[in-house]
Amino acid sequence: MSDNQEFRPINLAQCEPFRWQGVDEFIYKAEDGTASFKDVSRRKLFIESAESGIELRYFEIGPGGHTTLEKHDHMHLVIPIRGRGSCLVENRLFELSINDMIHVPSWSWHQFRAAEDEFLGFLCLVKVDRDRPTLPSESDLERLKQDPQIAEFIRHR
Amino acid sequence: MSDNQEFRPINLAQCEPFRWQGVDEFIYKAEDGTASFKDVSRRKLFIESAESGIELRYFEIGPGGHTTLEKHDHMHLVIPIRGRGSCLVENRLFELSINDMIHVPSWSWHQFRAAEDEFLGFLCLVKVDRDRPTLPSESDLERLKQDPQIAEFIRHR
Numbered sequence: 001m002s003d004n005q006e007f008r009p010i011n012l013a014q015c016e017p018f019r020w021q022g023v024d025e026f027i028y029k030a031e032d033g034t035a036s037f038k039d040v041s042r043r044k045l046f047i048e049s050a051e052s053g054i055e056l057r058y059f060e061i062g063p064g065g066h067t068t069l070e071k072h073d074h075m076h077l078v079i080p081i082r083g084r085g086s087c088l089v090e091n092r093l094f095e096l097s098i099n100d101m102i103h104v105p106s107w108s109w110h111q112f113r114a115a116e117d118e119f120l121g122f123l124c125l126v127k128v129d130r131d132r133p134t135l136p137s138e139s140d141l142e143r144l145k146q147d148p149q150i151a152e153f154i155r156h157r
Numbered sequence: 158m159s160d161n162q163e164f165r166p167i168n169l170a171q172c173e174p175f176r177w178q179g180v181d182e183f184i185y186k187a188e189d190g191t192a193s194f195k196d197v198s199r200r201k202l203f204i205e206s207a208e209s210g211i212e213l214r215y216f217e218i219g220p221g222g223h224t225t226l227e228k229h230d231h232m233h234l235v236i237p238i239r240g241r242g243s244c245l246v247e248n249r250l251f252e253l254s255i256n257d258m259i260h261v262p263s264w265s266w267h268q269f270r271a272a273e274d275e276f277l278g279f280l281c282l283v284k285v286d287r288d289r290p291t292l293p294s295e296s297d298l299e300r301l302k303q304d305p306q307i308a309e310f311i312r313h314r
Contacts, residue, residue: 011251012258020258045258046234052209054282056234056258077203077213079280081238081256094168099238101169101177101202101213123236125211125282 006049018060018082018121020045028059029068036135036156039065039114051129060121061085061114066155069111074130076104078112082121085114088153091144096120109136109144111154163206175217175239175278177202185216186225193292193313196222196271208286217278218242218271223312226268231287233261235269239278242271245310248301253277266293266301268311 015021020043028040039062046056060082061067069088078087078101085096090108094100104110114120136144136156145151172178177200185197196219203213217239218224226245235244235258242253247265251257261267271277293301293313302308 008260008262009258010246010249010260010262012260013251014254014256018256046260054211054234056282077211089167092167094170097171099171099175101166103165103167103169103203105165105167125213 005047007044007047009046012045018058020058023058036068036070037066038062038155040067045123048128051127053128055126055128057124057126058121059112059124060119061112063114063118064116066113067111068133068135069109069154069156070133070135071107071109072131072133073106074126075106076102076110077125078102078104078122080120080122083114083119085112085118085120086153087112088150091147091150093149093153096122109140113153113155162204164201164204166203169202175215177215180215193225193227194223195219195312197224202280205285208284210285212283212285214281214283215278216269216281217276218269220271220275221273222277223270224268225290225292226266226311226313227290227292228264228266229288229290230263231283232263233259233267234282235259235261235279237277237279240271240276242269242275242277243310244269245307248304248307250306250310253279266297270310270312 012020023043026042028042041060043058045058048054080096080098087094088111089104169177180200183199185199198217200215202215205211237253237255237257244251245268246261
């Protein structure tokens with residue numbers, strides 16, 4: 001399946017836990033030269049062709065891994081379905097368990113981390129038509145790190 | 158929470174499995190005089206205020222229960238997160254396990270059933286702005302029941 005093609009199966013059954021028939025693994029994102037993420041894979045479960053349509057992805061972070069610290073105009077709706085982890089949204093930290101729901105509002109800094117000894121797998125819903133993420137500047141990082149718990153949480157570079 | 162109010166928590170943690178803090182149980186739908194459904198509850202996990210916005214619900218069907226057989230213009234994206242069951246979509250029957258994904262396309266007849274000895278709980282994603290369901294006429298039912306497996310599956314009246 002190419003990166004932008006419509007994909008709307010009626011029934012997407014699992015062939016093994018957290019793996020679906022006919023659904024390929026993608027790299028999380030192209031290397032951005034900053035090593036801003038660690039051990040993340042991405043799968044596309046549903047893509048509508050319309051720009052206002054929705055897209056459902058499954059992300060999986062290996063034990064000790066993390067997604068990029070970033071923000072953007074489009075929002076995320078995130079539901080962990082595997083393992084355990086934590087996340088930063090805006091200026092708050094949350095523990096994540098299966099079937100919790102996390103809403104990442106527009107332009108909120110966010111980063112997801114798996115537990116050190118556990119995968120974190122989550123569904124992530126977005127609109128098909130969405131903007132590219134913005135990475136934090138040095139001054140953004142400084143501001144975020146004024147909170148010692150957030151400074152401790154963040155993985156960047 | 159009223160039936161149409163915006164509801165966008167950043168973190169919706171569970172207070173017990175499949176129950177979220179501050180999320181009320183609703184009746185599945187008003188009695189329609191036909192007993193078209195059995196033992197179904199409904200919870201609203203996320204509602205955007207915009208008409209083009211998305212709404213995420215959690216439905217739970219008790220053992221042996223079922224939703225209404227219906228169709229409508231808006232589509233559903235369904236992900237079982239509790240138990241086991243089965244469904245009709247269009248003219249096909251599917252077994253449902255946790256983390257499968259079911260897409261109910263526009264104007265497809267559909268009905269969900271829990272296993273006889275198990276709950277079936279599922280996330281269901283819709284647009285905020287959506288049409289009311291259409292119930293099957295006698296001739297719709299006759300047509301659907303031409304397939305003996307579907308005739309066996311359907312619960313109506």
